[in-house]
Amino acid sequence: MSKLIYVLNGPNLNLLGQREPEIYGTTTLADIERMVGDRASSHGLKISFHQSNHEGELVDLCHQAREKAAGLIVNLGAFTHTSIAIFDALSAVDKPIIEVHLSNIYARESFRHKSYVSPLARGVICGLGAQGYQLAMDGMAEILSK
Numbered sequence: 727m728s729k730l731i732y733v734l735n736g737p738n739l740n741l742l743g744q745r746e747p748e749i750y751g752t753t754t755l756a757d758i759e760r761m762v763g764d765r766a767s768s769h770g771l772k773i774s775f776h777q778s779n780h781e782g783e784l785v786d787l788c789h790q791a792r793e794k795a796a797g798l799i800v801n802l803g804a805f806t807h808t809s810i811a812i813f814d815a816l817s818a819v820d821k822p823i824i825e826v827h828l829s830n831i832y833a834r835e836s837f838r839h840k841s842y843v844s845p846l847a848r849g850v851i852c853g854l855g856a857q858g859y860q861l862a863m864d865g866m867a868e869i870l871s872k
């Protein structure tokens with residue numbers, strides 16, 4: 727049976743492609759789901775793709791991933807920089823985590839330079855737009871093949 731990769735997206739990412747294209751591009755979250763799903767299939771993997779604007783719901787999804795996922799690819803949006811609850815939930819997931827950001831968070835406001843996710847991540851990709859999710863899936867496949 728194919729291994730399952732949870733792809734978690736945080737607040738406001740449902741608006742992708744509708745506003746602020748100069749920062750986040752014109753690709754929608756539905757486009758990203760398709761692209762990352764195709765890339766997963768090419769590696770013999772499957773995805774469980776989610777977006778939530780609610781911190782507690784993302785915590786619940788991390789708990790679900792503990793049981794069901796072989797790995798996680800996460801863009802937790804603004805919760806990346808604030809959420810100890812999600813940090814605690816991800817700390818309990820003994821599976822590889824790859825952190826993705828569409829924008830280069832280190833070239834933006836200083837409040838975006840802190841990530842609670844990065845210390846838990848096997849790798850971090852930022853600033854490459856939607857392609858970052860596909861590269862994360864390539865990295866995940868490589869990690870899981872070992």
Ligand code: CA2
Nearest residue numbers: 738741742745746803804827828829838
């Ligand atoms: O660059 C990223 O992927 C971020 O995780 C995006 C978050 C931001 O808070 C992080 O610092 C970096 C924001 C997502 C908001 O997405 C929007 C998309 C279109 C219009 C408005 C917001």
